[in-house]
Every structure is written in structure tokens, then in C-alpha cells.
Amino acid sequence: MLVISPAKRMDVVEGPPFAQTRPAFLADAQHLARKLRSLDYDGARRVWRCSDTLARPNWERLTTMPEDMAREPRLLSPSVLTYVGIQYQHLAPQVMTEKELMWLSSHLRILSGMYGILRPLDGVIPYRLEMQAKLAVDGCRDLYEFWGGRLINAFLGGGTDVIVNVASQEYAKAVVPWAQRTGVPVVTCVFGEVRASDGRVVQRATEAKAARGTFVRWCAEQGVEKVEQLEGFSERGYRLNRSRSDAETLTFVRG
Template sequence: MKIVTSPAKLMNVENSTDLLKSSTPRFIEDAALIQSYLKEKSPKYLSELMEISTKLADENWERNQKWKSKPTAKESAPALFAFTGEVYRGLDAKTLDKASIDYLQKNHRMLSGLYGLLKPSDKVMLYRLEMGRPFEFEHYKNLYAFWREKITEQLNSEMKKGEILLHLASNEYGKVIDRKKLNHTVVDFDFYELKDGKLKTIVVYTKHARGLVVRFCAETNAQTLNDVKSFNYEGYRIDEDKSTDTKLVFTR
């Protein structure tokens, strides 16, 4: 079983761990190529591309100037610990034991607009480049065009026959996986909150729940879809009526 999540805009490379030996991202040369084009872009361009404030654009322009493919330990952190957004608050890797971290190293992958596909131990620097932004370079219209085949092939190469892919990424990032060429069943997830007798999707809770599912899988050493169906953290329970073989629906 493999699990994919989105990265997070919020990052902290001061986070680290003794439970993982740091590694170099599989697609670091591709990341360096993208970064070579990104580095040339002005703060104004970055502000418009990513719809961010002038202050954030200046900050990310500086990050682009400092970025390198072989960062020091001080300049980088393992991806699992570097991302600190809502998904990763739900996952809360810093409180997991070694067995759980080992499980994630084997099974968990993070999609990235810059790095493509990351293992938990892969060293990353501070960056911001969302997959869905219309960033054009060379003959590529966007990052999907650059990454889709590479990421799909890499997942196929890492997965054994009959393994399933738990899609806990956002739609923006999940679109980079070519499901027609992926030789494995993809399982999607929906999370609903029961409010005033109605089921509602609340984005921040959905992000948090995605991280909780990853944590649950790690802590329980989940190996099958039935194992995942037992997810029950923070009041969630599977809705068997709404769930199918390729979509699990959890409510609370």
C-alpha cells in the first residue's frame, strides 16, 4: 500500500529527527532545472503567479536565490518534518515512534510542484511552487505537463502487483498522477462533518483528517483497505453506505 499527500505551503526546516537518515530526492536534477527558471523570475512575477502579497513574493524570491540541490543539514529538513500545514498537523510526525516512521518511509510519498515525489527522509529547502499554478518553462505549459509521466512511472516502479494507492492529496496535486497509466487501484477519500442534521465538507477539517489517516495507518501498520476502513481518530467513522471499493467516506 502506498499513500500520497500534498505538500504544505507552511514549512520549517529547523524541524528534524534522529529516526530518519536523510536522503536526496529522486528527482533532484529535475527540481534544479525548474529552480533555474524560477530563480530568474522577479518578485512581481511570483506575486502574480501564486497570487501572494508583495511581502511573500519578496520572501520567496529570496528563497529561490538561496536554493541549492545539495543543501546542508541546517538549510534543509526531511520532507515529513519540513511541511507544517494542516495535513501535517494531523499527521504530527514528531510524536510518532520509530516503527511508525519506518512505515511511512516505506509507504508514504509527498507530491511536490518543485521536487515531484518525495520520501519522508528526502531533504528539502524552503520553497513555494504549487502544482496547479500556470508556471511555463522550456516547452512545458505547466508543472503537470512536466511531472505527470515521471511521477506516474515512479509510483508504478515502487509499487508491487496488487498494491493500492491511498489518495490523500488535494485534487490539485492528485491530478498529476495519470490514473490511466497507473497500474494500481486508487482509493479516494471524503470527510464530512454532521452539522444541524446535514453533512458538510469543511476544508480545514478535511486537510487535518487526511493527516490523521496517514498517522492511523502508520500507528496501526495498516496493510489492507479493510485496515484503513477502521480509521476512527478524532470521532471519525466510516460510512459504509456512502463508501465504495474506490472511495472511503468518513463522517463525524
């Protein structure tokens, strides 16, 4: 199972493909939306840590968000198409074949501060709530504590035997430590360049996002079913560097 990060920007998309399923943690997402709604505008903005220009439309969405989240999936936006950003531009789900979308549905999960875990065709409402947001709820100091071990338990319940971590550190932190505690193997994919000054592999933020999206799309095109197949990724000039890889890390180096 591949796990990736969401994007901050979201836009409503009217299919096809249409959303087909409800998020696994829909009730929790509604609870978090109500918690945000219970704050005053300034309080919500402090949680969001964004400009007034970005905060206003998100505050307006909160007026009906908990109720809107429960609408029929087909009336909502499929998660993998709703996120807008570099990673999702390169993932390009809107031009995937039905077979590739089916692969995504079976092998990809999007981590979310609001929804916890999303399947690609789960119906969602655009929201703003990063995993690292300082939102205290139900006695929990933040969202990492709120979600706790429930996310990894969801993977275990779904029969996941290996997690392929293609997420940013902010989101990987919500799953990887729990996977390690429960003995679920995690393979983290790194996309970087060798720095001439010290020979270290460094990931450039913008390029890493493009690489992650390209990697997921390539996996869907190839119909990858085993970790060993991931080693063949060679898009955007990347190649697996075996000397910098091991059982827990696949390091793809560009150039």
C-alpha cells in the first residue's frame, strides 16, 4: 500500500470519474469540522496559520461542512482529483485509464489531517487542516495524538502487509512510527540529488513533490504488486541507487 500526502489547495471536481465511497473515518472528520466551527474566526485562523484571503473561504465552508461531508459520495468530489498541487499534477489521475484508477483504489491511500485516511475515490469536501495543526480536541494536544494508532490499525484491518511511504515527513509521522511499533514493514522512497559539496542525497521540496506524483502514476501504469518492482522506476531521470538503499529505504537519485 502506497501512502502519500494531501495538498493544501483543493477544488471541487465534477466527475467522471465520480466518487464512489465514503471515507473510513467520516464521523471523526465531521467531529473535527464541528470542533473548528466551534472556534471563532480568529481561533480557526490561528489553527490554519494562513492569510485572511485563504482563511475566509475556509471559514465559510465550515458553516455546513459537517453536514455536507455526509452527502452521497457521487455528489461529492473524489479525493485524488480534489487535491491540487505539484504532486497531483504529475500523478494526473484525471487522464488515467479505468484499470489504472482501479489500481489506485486498491494500492493508494492519502493521509489527511481532517479525514485520517482517504481512498482515491472517497467523496470529500474541500477543507483546510494540516496534520501538524495545533488543534486540541477530546483531550488530545494535536492531530497526531487524536488519530493515534487508529490509522495503522485501519491498514492492518485492510490486510496491508507492506507500507510504501511516499509521504512528506509531516504526514509519514502519523503512520510510520505506529507501523514500526506493530511490526508492519515500511519502505520509504527518497527522490533526490547527490550534493557535490559532501556527497549527501538531498531532496528539493518542489522536485520531490513532482517525483512522488510521477512515481505513483508509474506504479499504476505498471500495475505494481511487489516491492521489488518499485526498483525499476526510472522517470524524470531517476535511477535506484543500490548503495544508498536498503530494506527500509529505496533511494532514487537524479542526474
